[in-house]
Amino acid sequence: MVKVFSPKTLTEALDIREKEAAMPFSGGTDLMVRYRAKNGLGPKMPASVMFVNALPELRGVRLTDDGTVEIGAAVPMAVLADDPGARAAYAESGAACADALAAVPSLLSAAAFSLGAPALRNRATLGGNTANASPAGDGLCALYALDARVILTSVRGKREVLIGEFVSGPGRTALAADEIITAFRVPAAGNEMDEKDSSWHYWRKVGTRRANALTKVSLAAFARMADGRVGSFAMAFGAVGPTVVRPLEAEAVFLGHSAGEILRDTDGMIRRASGVIKPLIKPIDDQRSTAKYRKTVALNLAGEAFGRFAAYLKGNEEC
Amino acid sequence: MSETVTLFVNGEEKTVRPESGMRRLLDVLRDDLGLTGTKEGCGEGECGACSVLLNGRLVNSCLVPVAQASGSEVLTLEGLRKSEAGRLLAECFTECHGAQCGFCTPGMMMASYALLKKNPKPSEQEIREGLAGNICRCTGYDAIINAVQMAAEKGRGLW
Numbered sequence: 077m078v079k080v081f082s083p084k085t086l087t088e089a090l091d092i093r094e095k096e097a098a099m100p101f102s103g104g105t106d107l108m109v110r111y112r113a114k115n116g117l118g119p120k121m122p123a124s125v126m127f128v129n130a131l132p133e134l135r136g137v138r139l140t141d142d143g144t145v146e147i148g149a150a151v152p153m154a155v156l157a158d159d160p161g162a163r164a165a166y167a168e169s170g171a172a173c174a175d176a177l178a179a180v181p182s183l184l185s186a187a188a189f190s191l192g193a194p195a196l197r198n199r200a201t202l203g204g205n206t207a208n209a210s211p212a213g214d215g216l217c218a219l220y221a222l223d224a225r226v227i228l229t230s231v232r233g234k235r236e237v238l239i240g241e242f243v244s245g246p247g248r249t250a251l252a253a254d255e256i257i258t259a260f261r262v263p264a265a266g267n268e269m270d271e272k273d274s275s276w277h278y279w280r281k282v283g284t285r286r287a288n289a290l291t292k293v294s295l296a297a298f299a300r301m302a303d304g305r306v307g308s309f310a311m312a313f314g315a316v317g318p319t320v321v322r323p324l325e326a327e328a329v330f331l332g333h334s335a336g337e338i339l340r341d342t343d344g345m346i347r348r349a350s351g352v353i354k355p356l357i358k359p360i361d362d363q364r365s366t367a368k369y370r371k372t373v374a375l376n377l378a379g380e381a382f383g384r385f386a387a388y389l390k391g392n393e394e395c
Numbered sequence: 396m397s398e399t400v401t402l403f404v405n406g407e408e409k410t411v412r413p414e415s416g417m418r419r420l421l422d423v424l425r426d427d428l429g430l431t432g433t434k435e436g437c438g439e440g441e442c443g444a445c446s447v448l449l450n451g452r453l454v455n456s457c458l459v460p461v462a463q464a465s466g467s468e469v470l471t472l473e474g475l476r477k478s479e480a481g482r483l484l485a486e487c488f489t490e491c492h493g494a495q496c497g498f499c500t501p502g503m504m505m506a507s508y509a510l511l512k513k514n515p516k517p518s519e520q521e522i523r524e525g526l527a528g529n530i531c532r533c534t535g536y537d538a539i540i541n542a543v544q545m546a547a548e549k550g551r552g553l554w
Contacts, residue, residue, distance in 0.1 A: 080416035080462050101460075108419075108458040109439045116426070118417040118460065125417065127463050154452075160521065161513030193528025194509065195453045196440055287527030288441045 079124040086133035086258070089126060090231045094254040098126035102150050103199030105192065106208045129201060134258055137172035137180065145179040145264040146227070148172075149203025149257045153215065156180055157188035157197055179264040183277035183298050187218035190279070193287040203257040209243045212291040212315040214281060216243070219260060220312035220320040221277075221296035227259040228252070236261065246318050263300065275300040276388045278381040281314070282373055284364070291315050292365040295377040299330070299385060301392070306330050306338070311381065316359040316374050326352040335389035346382045353378050400465045404428060405474025416462025421445045423461045424471060432472030432501045436530070443529030446502040446509075447471050453509035455528075472501040475508055483550045484508060484542075493542035495533035502529050507543045511554040516547060 081098055083089035092098055099121070101107055111119040128134055134150035147156070154162040155177065167174040191214040192200060205215035206226065216239070224239045231254060239260075242250050251257065266273055278297040283289030294314035300307050309330045313321040326349035330338060338345060359370035401410045404424070411427050424430045424447070433456055436444030440455040447456045448470040475481035484504050487493070494500040503526060510517060510525030517525060522543045523536075531539060 077415055078417070080460070082416075082462060082465070101463075104458050104460060104463070105440055105455075108460070112438060115435055115438055116422055118413075118415055118419055118422070121417060125460075127460075129463075159513075160510070160517075160525075192440070193443070194506065194525060195443060195446055195455045195528045196458075198449075198452045198454055199458065 078121045081126040086131050092126050094231050096124050097253055098124040100128045100256050101125045102129040102201040102204040105196050105200040135171045137176040139176050139179055143264055144261045147260045149259055150201045152198055153188045153191055153200040154197040158185050181262055181265050184218045186279040187214045190281045209247050209249050211319050217294050217296045217312050217314035217320050221298040221310045222262040225261040228255045229258040230255040243319050278384055280377050293370045293373045297381045305334050313374055316357045316370055321356055323353045323356050335393045338389055342386045400461050403468045413461050417460045419457055420459040420461050420464050421456040430471050430473050434498055443502040444499055446505040480553050484546050487542040487546040491538050491542040493539040499531040503539055515554045
């Protein structure tokens with residue numbers, strides 16, 4: 077029978093993780109399904125389990141001095157998604173203050189809201205979604221577009237890894253045997269009233285059903301203006317390869333340009349960016365969808381995102 | 396020797412001795428405590444038949460290891476229907492024909508209650524979002540949506 081640990085503090089958890097190599101277990105929405113046994117029986121876990129979702133150190137959300145927001149790995153998706161009442165209750169519980177919660181990027185909120193349904197979002201966490209490392213992970217896809225940094229902690233100390241470097245394949249990550257994912261660092265939602273520094277996002281997930289559906293294909297995109305130019309532009313395609321796909325060369329087409337420059341040559345830029353994206357989308361056939369469908373839809377989503385981005389730039393210019 | 400787990404189920408303190416802390420809350424409720432109002436549908440968190448409130452929040456009890464719920468308050472259908480809010484919800488489900496075969500009904504009622512507690516005046520869209528994790532194969536959903544709307548209307552101040 078596997079051992080089950082319920083540490084009360086991070087220090088205790090890190091100690092158990094090192095000595096027992098116990099599997100960090102957060103909301104269980106992936107792990108309970110993956111290791112499911114017969115009805116009436118608990119899951120058949122392959123290793124000892126350590127519950128981490130009650131650790132106060134993993135439940136905070138805080139603003140940092142460098143314009144990022146640090147989101148604890150065990151903050152429930154319902155809080156990130158801003159489900160009715162979820163943020164208010166979370167702030168009231170003292171886990172995080174309302175200001176920090178308001179700085180959660182809207183792209184991440186949108187992705188979290190499309191994940192599962194209320195009951196799953198009450199349990200699922202960003203840490204679990206990332207450790208699961210599915211190329212179809214909705215939270216993970218948003219983290220790629222936000223160039224999130226994963227904060228990993230062990231008895232040896234702390235390190236930060238870029239999300240794209242942390243995930244190495246389907247279900248595979250750079251998590252060391254003694255480490256726990258403790259938090260994520262993403263750009264804080266800025267002051268959207270200032271169009272020169274405003275940000276834009278796109279999120280669309282395609283599945284068989286609006287709720288509780290695993291993603292067939294998804295696209296997250298995020299841009300931030302800096303002094304009237306495109307300071308950052310990122311796209312992340314979900315479920316079209318072994319990991320989330322970032323078309324860096326397509327992103328570069330828009331980077332550094334002013335809204336005016338992009339609007340003068342929108343069609344040409346979109347054509348160039350789409351040309352780069354096309355060969356990067358290499359989906360597979362599986363029980364959820366076919367490669368052909370996924371590729372077609374992924375390119376359609378890219379087209380829609382470019383159109384929305386151009387509309388956003390136009391709106392900014394007219395301000 | 397397995398460890399004991401104490402839960403506060405429908406307001407009553409219950410101590411169980413599961414053979415593993417990974418035993419599902421669903422099985423503890425149904426098999427150990429005889430609370431069979433909570434149903435097992437898919438066992439994978441997709442159908443919502445096993446919905447209960449854990450510390451006031453809607454969860455799929457098939458995905459919760461009982462040790463993770465240690466010390467928590469659990470509200471099941473049996474507890475809900477003893478309350479005024481639960482009685483009203485049941486009445487509205489009956490009146491609107493929101494229950495046919497009845498298998499999804501306990502989960503639907505738990506999800507409806509969780510929604511109304513957070514949002515006592517939900518729009519139709521908000522009701523659909525709130526019940527999105529609960530599958531019904533009989534009603535076509537409209538009757539259930541009507542039942543929640545009726546409960547919101549009749550139950551002002553109750554949630």
